[in-house]
Amino acid sequence: MSWQIRIEHSTGYRYASPVISSYNEARIIPQTGDRQLTLEATVRTEPASTTYRYWDYWGTQVTAFDLHTPHTELIVTGRSVVQTAPAPARPTDVPGWDGLTDDRVADRFVEFVRPTVSTPEHPELLAAARELAAANAPADFLPAVGDWVREKLRYQPGTTEVRTSAVEAWQQGVGVCQDFAHLALVLMRAAGMPARYVSGYQHPSADAAVGETVSGQSHAWVEGWLGEWWGFDPTNGVPAGEQHVVVARGRDYNDVPPMFGVYSGGASTSLGVTVSVTRLG
Amino acid sequence: MADLFEGYPVEVAAAAAWDEVFDAAHRPREVYTALHDALQPLSSSDLAARKIALDRAFRDAGITFNLFGEERPFPLDLVPRLLSCDEWDVIERGVTQRVRALEAFLDDVYGRADVLADGIVPRRLVLSSSHFHRAAHGIDPPNGVRAHVSGIDLVRDERGHFRVLEDNVRVPSGVSYVIENRRAMTRVFPELFSTHRVRPVADYATHLLHALRAAAPPEVADPTVVVLTPGVYNAAYFEHALLARQMGVELVEGRDLSVRNNRVTMRTTEGDHPVHVVYRRVDDDWLDPLHFRPESMVGCAGLLNAARTGNVTIANAVGNGVADDKLMYTYVPDLIRYYLGEEPALDNVDTFRLEDPDQRAHVLDNLESLVVKPVDGSGGKGIVIGPQATEAELVELRARVLADPRGWIAQRVVKLSTSPTLADDRLGPRHVDLRPFAVNDGNRIWVLPGGLTRVALPRGSLVVNSSQGGGSKDTWVLAPERVAPEEAALLRRRSGLTQAVAAGPDLGPHSSDEQQQQQSEQQNQQGGGLC
DSSP: EEEEEEEEEEEEEEEEEEEEEEEEEOOOOOOOOTTTEEEEEEEEEEOOOEEEEEEEETTTTTEEEOOOOOEEEEEEEEEEEEEOOOOOOOOOSOOOHHHHHEEEOOOOOHHHHHOOOOOOOHHHHHHHHHHHHHHHHHHHHHHHHHHHHHHHHHOOOTTTOOOOOOHHHHHHHOOOHHHHHHHHHHHHHHHOEEEEEEEEEEEEEETTTTTTEEEEEEEEEEEEEESSEEEEEETEEEOOOEEEEEEEESSSSGOSEEEEEEESSEEEEEOEEEEEEEEEE | OOOOTTOOOOOOOSSSSSSBBBOSSSOOOOGHHHHHHHHOOOHHHHHHHHHHHHHHHHHTTTGGGGGGGGSOOOOOOEEEEEEHHHHHHHHHHHHHHHHHHHEEEEEEHTOOHHHTTTTTHHHHHTTTTTOGGGGGGOOOEEESSOOOOEEEEEEEEEOOOEEEEEEESSOOOEEEEHHHHHHHHHHHOOOHHSSOOOOTTTTHHHHHHHHHOOOOOTTTOOOOOOEEEEOOSTTTTTHHHHHHHTTTTEEEEEEGGGEETTEEEEEETTTEEOEEEEOOOOOHHHOOOTTTTTTOSSSSSHHHHHHHSSSSEEETTTTTTTHOOOOHHTTHHHHHHIIIIIOOEEEEEEETTTTSSHHHHHHHGGGGHHHHEEOOTTTTTEEGGGGGGGGGHHHHHHHHHHHHHHHHGEEEEOOOEEEEEETEEEEEEEEEEEOOOOEEOOOOOEESSSSSEEOOOOOTTOOOOOOEEEEEEEEEEOOOOOHHHHHHHHHHHTTTTTTSSSSOOGGGGOOHHHHHHHHHHHHHHHHHOOO
8 A cells, every 4th residue: 555745855054154156956856666656846945046957867856956146044945745655575586696696787787786985895894795695595685684784883863974984884883874775785785786775765654644744854775686676774674665755866875965066155054954754645 | 411311210120110201111101202302401400490490480379388387398390290191081081980989979878878788888887987977967969969079099000000099089189289380380391381282270270169159059049159278277278278269269267157047157347148168178077066076166066057958068078088988999999880880990009908807817917018008097197018117017007907907908019100300400210199180060070181290209209198298290181182284293393392292183082062172271271381
């Protein structure tokens, strides 16, 4: 049974001195795909601007805008209504490790099997990945990776930032959903499984009441190639289902930042991110 | 009087370099006969005097790159390099063909990527190229052109065959030398231009401006073109200024441009003025701080999205560097077959792909006899010439290749052809290459007749890059003879020519319209050469 969810996502910056000119891109519009349908999506900025939308290389709908009136605060708000589907059953007709990691698969998904700045190689992580891959068939591998990551990382907001790599988070033993996802990606890629980063939102409650607005999360999880892409949330140890709303997919966080831009001016403070979600049905 | 070419060594061994002027029997090749006859009677002191005049001509034109401490001066040698119209025909066809294939490839990899799906080029090669810019995906240039200007580097091998050494479809530079070399040479050697039918180069800027205007958004009736330079401290600033001046367009820096609502304007004393085509001489990485290096001060934020909306055209297009990747280069003959259904008119230099385990093993066993190059280097940076490297350099190279096989290619050491070059008051053989420039206006690819001949000034050196102490030569493409045979004989007698310098009019590949055009261009050039 599918869900219908309304999401309101707000993010912004405050500047020490007025900013005269600023160029930005937001990636906050949920995707329409196999298991998800975006019914409505608007992006507004304060100060107001004319926005321009395009689809980027990764298939993410980007909202670009520039501002030329002096401002000391910039707030971007995305509102969307999305229909989501329950988690699909774990794929059964999965090729074995040999089939998953052969040259044709590796070439087809080359971007998702190579290390990145945020998901670098590490000998100990490689060893751990090999051990998990030896003990698990590909279909069982993602949940096993999720268990391993949750054993090594304690969820604690504020301990890492967007540039923290998976290896750094692992060494510190703490992180947020982004770090959980990055660390899972390192292990999956080390085992040769094509793996991608997913950014989006999560409704916090599996038995959410219809019509009740609650505080949600900007979230990140992973997808592995098992002959088809299959989503898994290593932070929560569950497959991605109707509580998960996909905004963007890429190699790591850097391909899908919800908000980034350049401006000329003094220092800025992040106003943080607020996400509220309402299950509409 | 001593023969100026006396003692000019021409090796006859099979592996010896091809000499541009002399054949193995030390006879001047047909195309050089007139030049040889004209130069031979000159004494060393004549030559020295002309050299001084040549240097002065350069100084007067303000070609003093060393001023900014960024690059050495690029000395112009006295002896021009000549190409017969038959030789040029092959080069022109080969360069045009290559540019057509590279254009098709760029359009494909930033769009449907059929070439990857069809397995012509491994997907991993393209997607792992540091110049494959995903931010450029989905930007469709208005008239389809991405390589408005290309520089295809050629070398001539031991058997006299031209081979492609590399492709430059990012921001190829050096054309200003071609233009200025010719200007200086016509001042210093006017008589040579009266005995040779040299195809002109002075109209390069006209062709470039035409191509840039043709690339503008279609709804703009009278597009504004600008040249975007990183500024006066850039090594090629002189060229940027020269091209802007010759095209009659503004030379701007990043701070002169701004983007609002995906429209580009430049600040002028009369207010903001819309801009439709940016001929940028700023590298991708610095072009748009929103998508590339955020700290860049030489670019213009928002430019890429302005191009994406079709309001402005960036020339050359962002992301072209994926076609310059030297590993990609090894696939260009395949691309010519795949996209054009033709056989390459110009061959590559034999190249090993170090990603391939067997080729890598072979190369590592033979490092001391090969040239090894980083795939994304330019200007000769990082190249290791095996026969000239020390043992320690080869050990280091081996480690670097093993650490990153994708990052390197290896080539046979081609003994580049030699051309007589003035050094220490004498003419000695020095190795040369050739960079022809092609301009694509969307309908036709025009190749500037000639191009930049670079010459390695130290004896025996194979490194011609200006950043490595290279010089240059004026490069003459001889036009086909258009005069009646009796008249030609008369002309030859008058000018002391003993042999015809070029083939008859029916041998050229050009249409009669083009012949007409060449002829009138030719007249212009001769007029200029004689004053």
